[in-house]
Amino acid sequence: MFDLQKSSEDEDDDIEEKIHQDSSTVKKEVEYPYEFDEERRKKAKVYSKQKMYTGLLGGTLLSLLFLGIVYLSGFAEYLAIGIGDLTESTVLAHHWVNAAIFVALFFLLMFLISLPISYYSGFVLEHKYDLSNETLGEWMKDQLKSLTISLLLSTPIVLGLFFLGYSFPNLWWLYAGILLFVISGVLSNISHLVILPLFYDLEELKDEELKKRLIEMAESNGVKKVEKVLVVKAGEKTEKANAGFAGMGRTKRLLLFDTLLDKFHPKEIESVVAHEMGHYVNKDVIRFMLINAVLIFPMFYLAGEIFTYWGSFENIYQLPLFLLILYGLYSLVDPATLAYSRYREKEADEFALRTVKDGDAFVSTFKRLSDIALSEVNPHRLVVIFFYGHPAPIKRIKMAEKKVIAENTPTKKQKG
Numbered sequence: 305m306f307d308l309q310k311s312s313e314d315e316d317d318d319i320e321e322k323i324h325q326d327s328s329t330v331k332k333e334v335e336y337p338y339e340f341d342e343e344r345r346k347k348a349k350v351y352s353k354q355k356m357y358t359g360l361l362g363g364t365l366l367s368l369l370f371l372g373i374v375y376l377s378g379f380a381e382y383l384a385i386g387i388g389d390l391t392e393s394t395v396l397a398h399h400w401v402n403a404a405i406f407v408a409l410f411f412l413l414m415f416l417i418s419l420p421i422s423y424y425s426g427f428v429l430e431h432k433y434d435l436s437n438e439t440l441g442e443w444m445k446d447q448l449k450s451l452t453i454s455l456l457l458s459t460p461i462v463l464g465l466f467f468l469g470y471s472f473p474n475l476w477w478l479y480a481g482i483l484l485f486v487i488s489g490v491l492s493n494i495s496h497l498v499i500l501p502l503f504y505d506l507e508e509l510k511d512e513e514l515k516k517r518l519i520e521m522a523e524s525n526g527v528k529k530v531e532k533v534l535v536v537k538a539g540e541k542t543e544k545a546n547a548g549f550a551g552m553g554r555t556k557r558l559l560l561f562d563t564l565l566d567k568f569h570p571k572e573i574e575s576v577v578a579h580e581m582g583h584y585v586n587k588d589v590i591r592f593m594l595i596n597a598v599l600i601f602p603m604f605y606l607a608g609e610i611f612t613y614w615g616s617f618e619n620i621y622q623l624p625l626f627l628l629i630l631y632g633l634y635s636l637v638d639p640a641t642l643a644y645s646r647y648r649e650k651e652a653d654e655f656a657l658r659t660v661k662d663g664d665a666f667v668s669t670f671k672r673l674s675d676i677a678l679s680e681v682n683p684h685r686l687v688v689i690f691f692y693g694h695p696a697p698i699k700r701i702k703m704a705e706k707k708v709i710a711e712n713t714p715t716k717k718q719k720g
């Protein structure tokens with residue numbers, strides 16, 4: 305998707321006014337081209353830092369600490385033994401059933417431990433900066449939905465990995481790699497059909513003229529058979545804007561956040577869609593699937609070698625150790641995959657600039673996107689290396705400005 309950092313959602317308790325909801329009926333005039341708002345630039349500096357620190361603390365450090373503590377303290381082993389004792393004289397008394405209960409409880413515990421920081425980062429901060437329109441109840445409901453989906457997915461996957469590791473000690477990494485490749489391929493194709501509607505209402509774009517223009521632009525650039533242009537009613541939850549193409553073949557759809565339609569000039573909307581078209585035409589989804597496939601086999605192989613040095617796939621309670629090793633290996637390659645992602649984003653930007661041929665619209669889009677989402681436009685290089693899957697906004701703006709200058713500079717031939 306297009307946005308500069310992951311959009312999170314959220315708002316105030318029990319206030320049922322959804323002012324932002326009705327997007328398609330009244331179209332306000334938006335100022336164009338957009339210029340940075342100094343007030344929002346100041347806020348963005350503080351907000352983006354707070355988001356980064358809470359993300360680091362809640363996402364990375366806390367997870368690592370949790371995994372380390374539950375493993376080293378022996379808690380994981382006690383938990384597994386306890387589950388075994390409880391199910392012993394029941395119909396659930398089976399090695400793999402116990403393992404499934406252990407994995408689900410383990411992930412539930414991990415979710416609960418990180419809940420306070422998720423709440424602070426995803427609800428409190430978002431409200432403090434007026435970026436969320438969600439009530440606490442709605443936010444909690446979304447959290448529960450995410451938890452359910454992740455439990456339904458990760459429990460069988462983890463069990464599958466341990467089963468393969470246990471049953472095929474030499475070739476488990478090959479089978480596990482294939483399994484995960486297939487699962488992620490299926491998920492990336494159906495998540496907009498199955499998972500997205502669980503979080504957002506979707507409706508067809510009513511503005512026939514815009515729809516026609518966007519589809520024509522897509523088709524003339526090789527994105528054939530866009531089946532639907534759907535509006536994601538995200539404004540009920542967040543102020544942030546986004547867009548993207550989803551699916552392949554018959555289910556190919558263009559998704560536009562209502563926040564994008566509401567707050568952006570038609571020229572900017574075209575720039576955003578052109579960028580997304582760039583990803584589609586450049587086959588970025590397939591590229592990333594292949595990269596993941598290439599990485600996952602050696603990663604599993606190495607993780608298995610290290611893991612079985614200390615532990616065994618026979619013992620599900622050693623899951624925290626396995627996850628720690630996998631996490632460590634992923635962290636090593638993460639800067640490389642992020643760098644590749646930034647490169648693909650730059651290519652999509654270049655595609656968009658070639659297609660729309662309007663550098664000014666592009667510059668305006670990035671300034672507006674950054675101000676709305678309170679993104680830091682010029683983050684420290686190290687922050688970019690370790691966290692950014694998109695080039696820093698300032699780079700994208702400068703690239704578009706260069707394009708504007710090039711457009712307005714007469715070539716040697718014209719000068720005579």
Ligand SMILES: [Zn+2]
Binds near residue numbers: 306579580583
């Ligand atoms: Zn992109």
